[in-house]
Amino acid sequence: MLNLVQMVLLGAVAGFTIFIGLPVALVRGLNSKQRGFLNALSIGILVFIVVEILHSSWETVSSSITAALKGTGSYGTALTLALPMFGGLALGLLGLSRYENIYMNKFQEIPASPFRIATMIALGIGAHNFSEGLAIGQSYASGALSLALILVVGFGVHNATEGFGIVAPLTGEKHRPPLTFLAKVGVIGGGPTFIGTIVGSMFFSTFTYVLFLSLAGGALIYVIMIMYVAGKKQATNDVLMLGVFCGLVLGFLADLGVSILGI
Ligand SMILES: [Zn+2]
Numbered sequence: 001m002l003n004l005v006q007m008v009l010l011g012a013v014a015g016f017t018i019f020i021g022l023p024v025a026l027v028r029g030l031n032s033k034q035r036g037f038l039n040a041l042s043i044g045i046l047v048f049i050v051v052e053i054l055h056s057s058w059e060t061v062s063s064s065i066t067a068a069l070k071g072t073g074s075y076g077t078a079l080t081l082a083l084p085m086f087g088g089l090a091l092g093l094l095g096l097s098r099y100e101n102i103y104m105n106k107f108q109e110i111p112a113s114p115f116r117i118a119t120m121i122a123l124g125i126g127a128h129n130f131s132e133g134l135a136i137g138q139s140y141a142s143g144a145l146s147l148a149l150i151l152v153v154g155f156g157v158h159n160a161t162e163g164f165g166i167v168a169p170l171t172g173e174k175h176r177p178p179l180t181f182l183a184k185v186g187v188i189g190g191g192p193t194f195i196g197t198i199v200g201s202m203f204f205s206t207f208t209y210v211l212f213l214s215l216a217g218g219a220l221i222y223v224i225m226i227m228y229v230a231g232k233k234q235a236t237n238d239v240l241m242l243g244v245f246c247g248l249v250l251g252f253l254a255d256l257g258v259s260i261l262g263i
Pocket of ligand 1: 129132155158
């Protein structure tokens, strides 16, 4: 059984794998096809996680609705769970989109430097990583330890590829970005997973469990869409689908690994 400190440390690891991808800005070897494949690999892992997360939150909601219909539960409980389910989804999808619109508009008034664009991407990634941390923490607090661990593994691998996304605008630059800059965007993008894990594991209620999971699910669907658009510019659909396939398989294997370990 993991204790809280171990869980929070795992949450930190899941976020800070973003640093694995950041040094890509320093090496110039990867071509756009390879970057497209890695991008799609990350999409595959995310699709797996979205299914896993929304299944877990919906299971709670649907059983409370059926209980209310059968007379073994109350309609009030069913309603207080359906609300965070759909509210969380909407907030994850529309919230990130609003956030990006507002930030984008502000940003268009200032001259765009690749460094500014990279910082902006890191902020967007940080916002969705906060919801990833909330989902990890809340799964842990609910006692769904295997779900919490699968989220750590899945988010960890996926966040490693987020580093590429952040530094992508810098890859065309003549001068290598300073290490302090990479450290800064790494903390902005990856730190929120750690903070989210702490916030999510502090307390548990079925309401916040459903809300945080749905919120993360919605935010991830939003991110998947953005990543796909970016990937289409990098590689052909054949390469992208191969990457998505490999990512999905990785997700299932990680899940199997956690089951075999019996956690
Ligand atoms: Zn992420």
